[in-house]
Amino acid sequence: MLNALWIVLLGMAIVFAVLGILLLVMVLLSKVVKPRDKRGKKG
């Protein structure tokens, strides 16, 4: 039973950690990559 409790605690912790890191990377990506300004393009 203790094993199962460990799986629950570690499981949720890892899910939040992995997705939290993905969130940080995506926020960083949004700062680095900006949408291109299309005003200069030919119609």
Place this chain on the structure above:
Amino acid sequence: MDIATGEFLGFLNLTWQAVAMLVIGGVLVWLGIAKKVEPVLLLPIGFGCILANIPLGGAAEAGGFLAVLREAGIHTEIFPLLIFIGIGAMIDFEPFLQRPYTILLGAAAQFGIFATFLLAYLLGDGWLHVLDFSLQDAASIGIIGSADGPTSIYVATTLQSKYTAAIVVAAYSYMAMVPIIQPPIIKAMCSKEERALKMPSVAGTISQRTKILFPIITVLVVGLLAPKATPLIGCLMFGNLLRECGVVERLSLTAQNELANIVTILLGITVGGMMAGTEFLRPETILVFILGIVAFSLDTVAGVLLGKLMCALSGRKVNPMIGACGISAFPMSSRVVQKLGLEANPHNHLLMHAAGANVAGQIASVVAGGVMLMLVPMFI
């Protein structure tokens, strides 16, 4: 003639289990056609169930075509992975990329998986021993809470659960029942004032470069941190890359249509073929279905609770209901929240916010499945 009549007349060999399963198969087909409940899946599953339970038919026995499909597509885990390429090609992640914080709602809404796993294990080998649930079975039952059919199949098959067929049928059935399961829970947890809360629209668009980088980065981050999730997230993101890169439209359309449709037919009929009466009709199957509802409900509760926290921390800029979309039942969950928002305030359009959390939940459920596959073998 030496051959007894009972050896070639199927109806003389009918057992009560076979009759019950023929009725269940018929009900699934009826639900799909008459009630339009997930017809794309329930129709092939129901028909496969009928085929598998015709005495002397041999469709699901060794060498039969359903047994061959099961061996080739389910035991090898190929079918759920191919389906994920199609799903990835169908999903537009823009609502999520505009609101990346919704990934945390997706994470919270995986709580039902782990809580249900614990509950199943306590009922089984973990404590009470009233049901034949091993650690692997409990984990596979918990994964119904991923609200994601392919992930459920992948995890249950990889962990070699005895209840794979019941788990898959429960996962797909409850996805169709999200509009029934979620509203009472959301209404119980969110006041009318909270449900009426409007969210500010998101300014700006997402560049194509970001959309192309997103699947690649996601595979790298998730794969390197939770490697067991790599096949699932890899196929999902590969399909999405086909969609977003803009140079392989033919492949993208094939993944969205022909590939997804062919594999859905094969997967559905094969899962139905796994519903042989002697294996399916046992008390544990009923418990699998009950625990499936528990998983969906706890997912919703956990998602809404984090939604409430975000609402408070953001100065009421987040409607707590979108937390319920952290489960990956896309797009049913988003539609539920949109409907509840409009009921509380006719000008409250939450669909895109909810869709952001919903597609984030798709990624989160895959990660949760991978984490389960990583942790369970460590504790056996």
